[in-house]
Amino acid sequence: AQSVAQPEDQVNVAEGNPLTVKCTYSVSGNPYLFWYVQYPNRGLQFLLKYITGDNLVKGSYGFEAEFNKSQTSFHLKKPSALVSDSALYFCAVRGLDSNYQLIWGAGTKLIIKP
């Protein structure tokens, strides 16, 4: 079965420290992987994607993600957290049905403390 897991409901990080938001997936073949961010009372915004190529992909707002095929993971990272990074983060993988629907994780709430 195709699935995405975000094992942490919430991640707390001090401002200026590095942050990691975890994501693991289960899908056969080569995965297309995505991260979205949702600020309070706002819609989801696309952050970055991995389709092929370099395992480290860079996205918006200084975020990057590392694709690890052997661990079936696609963790989101940022070297130095900002208070404004506090938001809900969703990982998604493209499914293998005929319409390639996105399969979403449950989300991780990231709290950056000053």
Added chain:
Amino acid sequence: EAGVAQSPRYKIIEKRQSVAFWCNPISGHATLYWYQQILGQGPKLLIQFQNNGVVDDSQLPKDRFSAERLKGVDSTLKIQPAKLEDSAVYLCASSLVGGQNTGELFFGEGSRLTVL
């Protein structure tokens, strides 16, 4: 460039009443999606349109939910009659053709429904 517009932002109704949500996608985006996002869960696709045709509505509870995109631009999602479990945020998104391939969907701010 204007983003995806949704209305109303908030709606409170009693169970068994009806409600409608409206979405206007980004100009030129042929594909339009309606998602349901329940608190603590990821978005769940309800229906996907390509222009004015339905591409996927396999997870739409058709006994109570309906959606249309008559002219291939804006869309309406209706719930009738509403149940308590329909309380959620209804997200509209749009993309260029093939958006599911690139994963780059553009979302509106959502319509939050509370069913009492």
